[in-house]
Amino acid sequence: MKGIQLDMISEDKLDAMTPMEKVRLILDEVRLGKILVLERGLTPTEQNKLIELTMTEIAPDDFSGIEIESYPVKHNDTFLSKLLGKTTIKTRLTVIGSAAQLKTIRKDRDLISAMVSP
Amino acid sequence: MGIMKSLGLKFKWIRKLFKKKRARIGIYGPPNAGKTTLANRIIRDWTGDAMGSVSQIPHETRRARRREGVTIESNGSSVTLDIIDTPGLATRIDFHDFMAFGMNEEESKRRAKEATEGVIEAVKWLDDLDGVILVMDATEDPYTQVNVTVIGNMEARKLPLLIAANKIDLPTSSPARIHSAFPQHPLVPISALEGQNIDHLYKEIAQHFG
Numbered sequence: 001m002k003g004i005q006l007d008m009i010s011e012d013k014l015d016a017m018t019p020m021e022k023v024r025l026i027l028d029e030v031r032l033g034k035i036l037v038l039e040r041g042l043t044p045t046e047q048n049k050l051i052e053l054t055m056t057e058i059a060p061d062d063f064s065g066i067e068i069e070s071y072p073v074k075h076n077d078t079f080l081s082k083l084l085g086k087t088t089i090k091t092r093l094t095v096i097g098s099a100a101q102l103k104t105i106r107k108d109r110d111l112i113s114a115m116v117s118p
Numbered sequence: 119m120g121i122m123k124s125l126g127l128k129f130k131w132i133r134k135l136f137k138k139k140r141a142r143i144g145i146y147g148p149p150n151a152g153k154t155t156l157a158n159r160i161i162r163d164w165t166g167d168a169m170g171s172v173s174q175i176p177h178e179t180r181r182a183r184r185r186e187g188v189t190i191e192s193n194g195s196s197v198t199l200d201i202i203d204t205p206g207l208a209t210r211i212d213f214h215d216f217m218a219f220g221m222n223e224e225e226s227k228r229r230a231k232e233a234t235e236g237v238i239e240a241v242k243w244l245d246d247l248d249g250v251i252l253v254m255d256a257t258e259d260p261y262t263q264v265n266v267t268v269i270g271n272m273e274a275r276k277l278p279l280l281i282a283a284n285k286i287d288l289p290t291s292s293p294a295r296i297h298s299a300f301p302q303h304p305l306v307p308i309s310a311l312e313g314q315n316i317d318h319l320y321k322e323i324a325q326h327f328g
Contacts, residue, residue, distance in 0.1 A: 043270075043274070044267065044270035044271040044273075044274045045271075045274070047263075047267045047270065047271075048241045048244065048267070048271065050209075051207070051209055051237065051238075051241055051267070052237075052238050052241050052242075054209060055211070055234040055235070055237045055238050056234070056238070058210075058211055058230070058234050060213050060227050060230065064210050064211065064212035064213075065208070065209050065210030065211055065212070066209050066210060067209065067210065068209050068263045069263060070263070070266060072261070072266055072269075072299065072300070073266075073270055073273070075273075075302070089270070089273055089274060091270075099209070099210035099212070106259070107259060107261040107262075108261055108299075109261070109299065
């Protein structure tokens with residue numbers, strides 16, 4: 001059967017990895033033609049690393065970058081967390097693929113609609 | 119000599135303690151959102167100068183440009199800023215996109231290479247800022263990864279962010295769509311090109327970055 005490999009990576013697996021391990025895994029898998037679905041998204045620092053590393057790997061006629069889509073983060077700003085000054089940010093499901101394969105059609109707060117091509 | 123030197127160092131330390139630090143503000147956004155047009159408008163309005171060239175071709179700004187000591191006055195208050203106009207952030211750069219604008223292959227590949235370096239520089243600047251003006255094209259979908267990344271970075275650092283919903287001179291613009299996407303941040307609808315609502319933006323800049 002021919003098709004595109006879709007890997008869904010659990011939050012537990014991501015939590016056990018360092019930021020650089022995550023970024024390396026994403027780029028390696030995406031460059032192999034896989035589409036990744038992360039149960040929980042990358043932190044802002046990890047997103048920065050991913051963008052930086054992606055830019056260093058872009059090469060004409062070989063790799064033009066990635067398409068990455070995630071929902072906006074959720075804020076844990078309960079009364080208690082506000083009182084303690086510890087508002088936390090929760091990242092959400094994220095889809096990543098090669099820019100040549102994955103194209104977002106539409107995205108809003110609760111929907112990501114994308115096309116995948118071989 | 120040693121004592122004088124030591125006193126000099128102490129005074130320098132005291133001067134540093136009392137000197138009000140100028141806020142360093144980055145202008146961020148995806149390519150072609152109007153970042154340099156806005157930077158030019160701000161610099162021209164308050165210093166009479168200009169920041170950089172603008173173009174319809176994406177990634178015209180491929181090096182961050184910095185202008186120090188820009189004083190903005192609004193409603194009786196004033197704020198002095200160092201303004202950094204950054205290259206457009208992106209997760210993909212394909213040289214074929216530049217060829218569509220009539221560039222030859224060699225030029226397009228060079229521009230693509232410079233654009234990737236510009237994106238890295240823009241990302242690195244995020245570590246050294248006191249606030250961000252995020253320029254969004256109000257005619258485009260606001261839920262882009264660039265917007266999510268910049269907003270996430272500012273929220274994680276607890277730094278002020280002001281959204282400039284640009285291009286309201288165009289009939290398909292919808293600042294309301296941006297506001298509904300990111301309701302937690304202040305937003306000013308503007309046309310950096312036409313100067314529409316720019317005084318409101320200056321008021322918000324003075325309020326948020328002062």
